[in-house]
Amino acid sequence: MIRSEILKSIAPIISNELVICNIGLPSQELYMIDDQSSKFYMLGTMGLASSIGFGLALVQSQKVIAIDGDGSVLTNFGTFPTIANNSADNFILFIIDNGSYGSTGDQPTYAGQRTSLAGVAKECGCENVFECKAENAKSTLQLALASNKKTIIVCKCDSGNIPVGVIGLDPGLIRHRFMGEVAARNSF
Amino acid sequence: MSISEKLINDLIAANVEFVTTVPCKQLADVIEKIEHCPRIQHIPSNKEDEGMGLCAGAYLGGKRPCIIMQNTAIGVTINSLVTLIQFYNFPLPMLISYRGEVGEKVACQVEMAIHTKGLLQQLGIQTYHFHKQKDADEFPDILNHTFMSRKPTAILTDSNFWKGNK
Numbered sequence: 001m002i003r004s005e006i007l008k009s010i011a012p013i014i015s016n017e018l019v020i021c022n023i024g025l026p027s028q029e030l031y032m033i034d035d036q037s038s039k040f041y042m043l044g045t046m047g048l049a050s051s052i053g054f055g056l057a058l059v060q061s062q063k064v065i066a067i068d069g070d071g072s073v074l075t076n077f078g079t080f081p082t083i084a085n086n087s088a089d090n091f092i093l094f095i096i097d098n099g100s101y102g103s104t105g106d107q108p109t110y111a112g113q114r115t116s117l118a119g120v121a122k123e124c125g126c127e128n129v130f131e132c133k134a135e136n137a138k139s140t141l142q143l144a145l146a147s148n149k150k151t152i153i154v155c156k157c158d159s160g161n162i163p164v165g166v167i168g169l170d171p172g173l174i175r176h177r178f179m180g181e182v183a184a185r186n187s188f
Numbered sequence: 189m190s191i192s193e194k195l196i197n198d199l200i201a202a203n204v205e206f207v208t209t210v211p212c213k214q215l216a217d218v219i220e221k222i223e224h225c226p227r228i229q230h231i232p233s234n235k236e237d238e239g240m241g242l243c244a245g246a247y248l249g250g251k252r253p254c255i256i257m258q259n260t261a262i263g264v265t266i267n268s269l270v271t272l273i274q275f276y277n278f279p280l281p282m283l284i285s286y287r288g289e290v291g292e293k294v295a296c297q298v299e300m301a302i303h304t305k306g307l308l309q310q311l312g313i314q315t316y317h318f319h320k321q322k323d324a325d326e327f328p329d330i331l332n333h334t335f336m337s338r339k340p341t342a343i344l345t346d347s348n349f350w351k352g353n354k
Binding site: 020040042043044045047048049050051052053054055056057058059060076078079081082086171172174175178179182183186 | 205206229231232233234235237238239240241242243244245246247248249250251253267268270271272275276277278
């Protein structure tokens with residue numbers, strides 16, 4: 001399975017959740033599969049999906065799923081100690097690890113070689129770290145959502161992309177409609 | 189009231205509830221006081237671009253953020269400032285220790301000080317320079333202006349400003 005197939009498989013269970021989605025093809029694919037106001041698409045700034053998602057999880061009570069990639073996580077390892085040392089049981093980091101920089105031409109990453117992202121996360125002090133196969137992405141994420149515990153999932157999959165268009169939304173609109181969703185869900 | 193206490197009181201008055209910090213010797217006292225301030229959620233960052241991500245997330249969650257860091261961080265964060273904070277219109281007050289100015293003891297700090305204002309100007313970032321403690325009288329207005337305009341703001345605080353701060 002490749003990244004777009006994983007996103008299709010988890011789309012039904014994250015459709016109504018607050019999602020921060022990684023730059024490039026992950027956001028473009030999620031936008032094509034199931035665009036919602038509750039999705040915050042990153043149009044730039046490689047590496048910060050987990051930080052944005054964790055910042056959001058820290059200040060309000062709704063669940064937050066940050067969808068990240070192995071290449072992006074490799075640029076921001078500092079995120080793991082921050083996640084490990086601060087409380088936010090409403091936070092799930094879902095890393096799609098295809099061992100390559102998918103948006104830039106599938107160059108191999110070190111995560112596809114000797115470096116284990118799950119191992120790094122654990123050594124940084126994170127608990128509830130799970131590595132799963134692509135086929136088990138949905139069930140693993142479902143368990144994490146039901147657990148109400150801060151969780152990191154590293155989902156291993158094949159490298160590969162599908163043709164997909166760019167996101168036509170203005171960044172201000174993406175932020176504005178997402179903030180409306182967050183405010184509405186925290187207002188009761 | 190010390191200058192650290194004044195700045196923190198101004199943050200609280202402006203409804204800033206989320207602060208991330210990357211340390212600088214000049215900022216040690218204000219960071220320690222923020223850590224113990226019950227009105228502010230303090231999440232230390234490992235690097236300033238990570239901190240900008242946390243601040244963006246906090247703002248998405250309805251909380252006003254602030255990042256406290258050294259001017260060397262301007263070099264670290266240009267991409268995050270441009271493609272995240274500015275592109276999405278996130279307001280972000282950046283309380284910055286302006287190292288490398290007159291009174292600096294570490295020569296290397298001067299190298300980044302030379303570029304600090306030029307980089308901020310090139311990035312189109314609203315910039316204020318606190319040289320004397322009286323300059324901080326404007327801090328409440330600068331905070332309100334930052335959140336009104338939904339833009340990043342740099343508040344440079346040099347060694348003369350922090351002199352005698354306890």
